[in-house]
Amino acid sequence: MTPHLPFTRPSIDEATIAGVAEVLRSGWITSGPQVKAFEAELSRLCGGRAVRSFNSGTAALEVGLRLAGVRAGDEVITTPLSWVATANVVLEVGARPVFVDVDPRTRNIDLERVEAAITPATRAIIPVDLAGLPVDRDRLYEIAERHRLRVLEDAAQSFGASWRGRTLGSFGDLVAFSFHANKNVTCAEGGAIVLPGPDLVPLCEKLRLQGVTRSGEDGMEVDVLGGKFNLTDVAARIGLGQLPRLAEFTARRRALARAYFERWDASLDCELPPQDFEDSNWHMFQVLLPQRVERARFIAAMREAGIGVGVHYPAMHLFSLYRALGWRAGDFPHAERVGRGIVTLPLFPAMTDADVARVCEAAARVLA
Ligand SMILES: *Cc1c(COP(=O)(O)O)cnc(C)c1O
Numbered sequence: 001m002t003p004h005l006p007f008t009r010p011s012i013d014e015a016t017i018a019g020v021a022e023v024l025r026s027g028w029i030t031s032g033p034q035v036k037a038f039e040a041e042l043s044r045l046c047g048g049r050a051v052r053s054f055n056s057g058t059a060a061l062e063v064g065l066r067l068a069g070v071r072a073g074d075e076v077i078t079t080p081l082s083w084v085a086t087a088n089v090v091l092e093v094g095a096r097p098v099f100v101d102v103d104p105r106t107r108n109i110d111l112e113r114v115e116a117a118i119t120p121a122t123r124a125i126i127p128v129d130l131a132g133l134p135v136d137r138d139r140l141y142e143i144a145e146r147h148r149l150r151v152l153e154d155a156a157q158s159f160g161a162s163w164r165g166r167t168l169g170s171f172g173d174l175v176a177f178s179f180h181a182n183k184n185v186t187c188a189e190g191g192a193i194v195l196p197g198p199d200l201v202p203l204c205e206k207l208r209l210q211g212v213t214r215s216g217e218d219g220m221e222v223d224v225l226g227g228k229f230n231l232t233d234v235a236a237r238i239g240l241g242q243l244p245r246l247a248e249f250t251a252r253r254r255a256l257a258r259a260y261f262e263r264w265d266a267s268l269d270c271e272l273p274p275q276d277f278e279d280s281n282w283h284m285f286q287v288l289l290p291q292r293v294e295r296a297r298f299i300a301a302m303r304e305a306g307i308g309v310g311v312h313y314p315a316m317h318l319f320s321l322y323r324a325l326g327w328r329a330g331d332f333p334h335a336e337r338v339g340r341g342i343v344t345l346p347l348f349p350a351m352t353d354a355d356v357a358r359v360c361e362a363a364a365r366v367l368a
Pocket of ligand 1: 190
């Protein structure tokens with residue numbers, strides 16, 4: 001019996017495990033020197049811009065909205081095809097998410113439809129780079145500048161990806177990353193935000209931890225309501241062990257994606273992702289099943305064959321929380337169709353080319 005192949009698995013090396021043990025023995029396990037070092041390394045990767053870490057990508061997004069001045073009554077434009085955190089944070093700050101359908105080819109927000117969704121209440125856009133495929137940053141910022149909108153890039157899945165040769169996070173407005181266990185680089189749980197300027201650092205730090213500012217030996221002041229979003233040194237040490245391997249991870253993911261394209265049987269009638277080997281970090285390799293195939297049966301049959309398959313994601317405007325706010329089936333036909341048929345096939349750096357062949361053969365058998 002061949003071992004079960006999950007759809008993803010983190011690559012944590014022994015040096016990182018030893019480093020975490022050292023942190024645990026050090027007597028300082030929550031935010032401290034490891035967090036500082038992790039943020040410095042992230043800043044270096046983002047062209048020297050100010051970066052602050054969080055205990056999740058969701059927290060980074062929520063603080064990003066607050067830093068952008070998004071408040072009750074504002075509207076925020078985003079995609080219906082993302083992890084639900086993307087829209088939940090908009091509700092969390094009291095604003096209203098306004099969904100715009102996706103481009104069925106990229107599965108990302110269709111920028112050609114964004115301007116029609118802008119109203120006097122629109123304050124920001126949250127683009128999502130689904131599966132690590134970057135949203136067109138030139139067109140995005142052109143629209144944002146013309147309408148004076150803030151941009152909060154949900155780059156949770158696209159850490160290490162780039163746009164026309166520029167690393168995501170090294171340019172743009174606010175950029176949020178996630179270091180959840182399934183992301184390309186992980187802290188187990190964690191996140192970060194890249195700030196458009198260093199002037200936002202003090203407010204960002206206050207919003208991260210109870211609104212507190214310390215001064216001198218004993219000074220403490222609270223002038224704004226902050227959350228409890230700080231990263232621990234234990235988690236930051238995991239991330240510090242991952243960052244030097246980012247280039248290796250991304251290259252391996254690209255090679256595995258190429259192997260999928262080479263081996264996938266085109267006669268199966270599935271829609272494959274765009275073959276972007278320049279910019280995408282290949283966070284996921286997702287195919288759209290033909291409409292005749294029942295997705296749940298495909299997933300069960302693949303599990304029988306020892307292969308894990310994920311679903312990322314159902315269109316979120318159809319969740320009851322969002323239906324209660326007025327969205328209905330039929331509002332975003334492309335996102336709904338993709339959300340119904342999409343599956344995530346195994347893709348992670350420790351996978352072999354033989355694993356890809358095994359997935360392709362099993363899928364061909366199941367779909368036949
Ligand atoms: C993972 C993810 C998030 C949230 O990140 P967490 O670290 O899990 O809070 C937000 N948006 C997208 C697109 C994600 O994939």
